[in-house]
Amino acid sequence: MKPIVVIPARMNSSRLPGKPLADIHGEPMIRHVLRRGLEADVGPVLVAAGDPEIANALALAGGNVILTDPNLASGSDRSHAALSSFDLDGNYDVIVNLQGDMPTISPSLLRKAISVLDDPQIDIVTLATPISDPAEAERTAVVKVAMEPAAENSSTGRAIYFSRWPIPYGARNLLHHIGLYVYRRNALDKFVAAQPSQLERLEKLEQLRALVLGLIIGVAVVDTHPLGVDTPEDLDEARRLLAPSAAAIS
Template structure:
C-alpha cells in the first residue's frame, strides 16, 4: 500500500498572482513545498497545476507535475483530476492534499495523517488540528476552529470560536477550554475523494465558506490528528517578506 502527495498549485491569485513561482531565498515557493513533502512517507509527490509555466518549472527542478483543467472550483477537485491522470494507481490507500502555498510544511505533519490510514480501519478523511494558544488566534475569522468528539472526529468547523462559554467572559475562554484551530492539510481514501468531488455546495459550507462542512453535511467522518507544529501560508506580499525573514534566520 502507498500514500501519494498531490500539491494543487494555481497561477491566479487575487492578492499574489503567480504565487507558486514566487522566489523565496533562491527557490520558488512550489519547489520548497515539494522538497518538504519529499521528506515525508509518500511514494510520490505530484504537483497539480493549471498553468504551463508552473508545469515547466516543476519539471525543470526534477519534480513531477500534471496539467489540470483551469476551471476547478477547489483544490480538492484538482487533486482528484491529477490522481486520475496518474492512472489511479491501485496500490494507493491514501491521497494527501498538500497546500501549495505552505513552504514550511513539516514532513511530520504529513506523516501524522498518513499514519492514520491503517489497513484495518482507515478513516474516510483525515485532517490536522493544532491547539489554540492566543486570543488573537481564537477570535480570528481567518483561522477556522474545529470541535471534535471523544474519538477525535470532527463535529463542526467554524470561523467563530466554539463552544461559546456562556459562564465566562470571552477574554477568559482559553483558561477554561482547550480550543483547536484547523490546518488545511487533508488526506483521503481514493474512492472517498472521488465521492467528495460529486457533492454540491451545502448550506453550512456557503455560510462559513469552509469546504469541509460540505463533507460533514453529507455524512462523511473526518478524523483529526493533533500537531504542535504551526502552519505558515503565503497569501500576500507581506507574507513573502515574513517568509524571507524566517529563511534568513535559518
C-alpha cells in the same frame, strides 16, 4: 496503504497573484513545497498545476506534474483531476492533499496525518493546533474545529464541525484548523462528485461538504501551525523561516 502526495497549485490568487512562483531564496515557492513532500518519504509526489508556468518551473526539480483545468473550484478538485490522469489503474488509495502555499510545513506532519488512517472508520484526516492568543480565536480568517477526542486528553479525535467563529462554546482551548487533508481514495471520489452543501456555502469551508455527506474526518492535534502564504507579509515570513543558516552559507 499506498499513499501519494498531491500538491494543487494555480497562479490566480486574489491576495498574492502568481504565488506558486514567488521567489524564496532563489527558488519558486512551489519547489520548496515539492521538497517538503519528497522529504516526507511516504510515496510519490504529484503537482496538480493549474497553469503551464508552474509546470515549467518544476521541469528540473523532480516529482511529477499534471496540468489541470485552471477553472476547477478547489484544491481537492484539482488533486482529484490530476490523480485521475496520473494513476489510471487506481494503485494509490491514500491521497495527501498538500496545499501549494505551505513551503515551511514539516514533513513529519504529513506522516502524522497518514497514521490516523490506521483507524478503518476514518475517511479523511486533517490537522489542528491549539489557539493560545484570544485575538486569534476571534479572527474569522482563522478556521476553528470542534473535535470530539478519541479518549480523555487524547491528541486525536473526530471533527464535529468547522467554523470561522470560536467553537465549541465553553472550551478551555480552541483548535486552529490546518488545511492539510489526507483522503482515502473513495472518500475523495465521493467528495468531488457532490455539490457544495448549504453549510459549505455559508461558512465558505469545503470540509463541511464532507461532514454533510456523512464522511468521518479524523483530526490530529499537533504543536505547531505551518505557515500558509496568502499575503506579501506571509511571503516575507516564509523567507525568514527558510533563510539559509550561517553554517550553510559558510
